[in-house]
Amino acid sequence: MVGNGATNWNFDVEPSFPATVRWFNIVPPSMLAEFEANDCHYYFYPGFSDVVESALCDELWDKMNLLAADLNWYDLYRPVYPNNILSKQVSLKANRYESVTIDGVVKTYKKGYTLQEYTPFAKHLKASGSDPVILGDYITSYLNREDVRTVFNIPTTVQAWEECSETLVYTEQKEASQWIYTVLKDKVRKLFYSGDTDGAVSTYGSKLWIKDLNWDVTTGYRAWKTNEQVSGYVEKYDGLDFVTIKGVGHMAPQWARASTTTMITAWVFNENF
Secondary structure (H helix, E strand, O other): OEEOOOOOOOOOOHHHHHHHHHHOOOOOHHHHHHHHHOOOOOOOOOOOOOOOOOHHHHHHHHHHHHHOOOOOOOOOOOOOOOHHHHOOOOOOOOOOEEEEEEOOEEEEEEOOOEHHHHOOOOOOOOOOOOOOOEOOOOOHHHHOOHHHHHHOOOOOOOOOOOOOOOOOOOOOOOOOOHHHHHHOOOOOOOEEEEEOOOOOOOHHHHHHHHHHHOOOEEEEEEEEEEOOEEEEEEEEEOOEEEEEEOOOOOOHHHHOHHHHHHHHHHHHOOOOO
16 A cells, blocks of 8 residues: 555656646646656656757746745645744744653754755755745654653653654665566555645656556546545555545544544445445
8 A cells, every 4th residue: 555655757746747746737837848748857767768858848947936935735625834933034043943751861853844945855845935834843852842752752862743754864765666566466455645736746756657558457547435425536456445625635644533444445345445
């Protein structure tokens, strides 16, 4: 089971970003048309393509990213956090850190990340001005409370919880992960679900690599519901079930808990939903 996972660099992240922001009405149709007419292509994985884009392509790419710069990349419809959450009127660096004493030991943690800090591996993301978008953070202080750590049985020796690691170095495979779906075909049931307002690993890109599998459709595209409300759409292939989750982005289980839990539970027990 994979949710909004980058799977094929031919389609995921940068390649699907222009069409995604156009169909979300973030960039004008003419901009995408010009981008495609000039055969512009950008990829997430460094060195995936050795094509050097033209100056016009670079200009269009920058314009697209600047038009989307003040949005939450992980959910294009989700509000960003209010400016005062990190006392930005003083400085973006002010009040970025808090401390908690656990069993006599002071643990310090960072709260609130700009989009560029949250996704340092996404080099194409822009900031439109001196006040970049903030993607946090109401949960960090809560998870670092001593009583909450106790409930979760977190040993006192464990460091404070932070939304992102500043020490973990991400690596990606040039072949991404589409190959595993073929390896597991007819061996393991597979579900790929996609929050459909994700700008990072968009539903549009996911549909493209699933089409690239060239697997037969066994159950046609239909709506699925929670409490009589449409929660998304499902289509089943010979080897993969594909589900969209309506109106939420990259972290669907976090942002649409009831419907996503209902869907996942039904799928695990091989029940209709």
